[in-house]
Amino acid sequence: MKTHHDRVTTALELLTQGLSDYVETALRESYGSGWTQRAVEGFRKGRDAALAADGRVRWDAQALLTILWNEWNRLFRHRLGHAERSLVSELREFRNRWAHQRSFEFDDAYRMLDSAERLLRPISQSAAEDVAREKHEMLQEELIQEDAVTEGKRLSRQKRWMGLALYGSCAIILVLVTLRTYGLAESWYMAAMILISFGYFAWQMIAHKPLILDPYECQACGRVIYSDPCPYCIMIQSAGTEAEPDDEVLTPTKA
Secondary structure, three states, X not given: OOOHHHHXXXXXXXXXXXXXXXXXXXXXXXXXXXXXXXXXXXXXXOHHHHEOXXXXXXXXXXXXXXXXXXXXXXXXXXXXXXXXXXXXXXXHHHHHHHHOOOOOOHHHHHHHHHHHHHHHOOOOHHHHHHHHHHHHHHHHHHHHHHHHHHHHHHHHHHHHHHHHHHHHHHHHHHHHHHHHHHOHHHHHHHHHHHHHHHHHHHHHHHHOOOOOOOOEEOXXXXXXXXXXXXXXHHHHHHHOOOOOOOOOOOOOOOX
């Protein structure tokens, strides 16, 4: 099962595939033979990282989105609308979060895929459809996960009520046996202790959540966890720092 971070990675790869020909064509039409120089300006690492040995541009999502943003007024504002410009800005932020290995909750990952699909619709229908499939799969997995968590909570409540019924039955039987065997005058304190003890056990069961639930996989980090929210994601969020826009970091894939 893919994590939310994996889904964002796939979306960035599809975004790169869908935008590369579109952006390259616009640069060629506007700058002619000097288009590669304009393309290189979108790469933080410079010309050596941007160009392959055969002179072709090694496009990635960061460079493509940067060029779309920087060249908007000259090249793209008559091709795309204001909505697409807002999507470019939003996707640049998501890309920076991904590059800095920030965790993605479902809402953020779904928003990123939805924005990528919307940007690609007027540019590349095939890439947009691929992103739409990723988005649909992620939604289905989230619904299945929510159903599993809901069912786990239902079973936990059911076990709790069964435990309460068992404690109550045992307490009543022990009290009746004690009173019948020793009489009320000699065993009332024993009956009281039985009721207090079982009442305390029942209160503990109601007042405290079980420490261990059925294990399931966290959609954000991919680790197996036993409680919600994920403790690993909490530690990552507490230790992490916000990334500066367009900071260059080591990225796990070509996107």
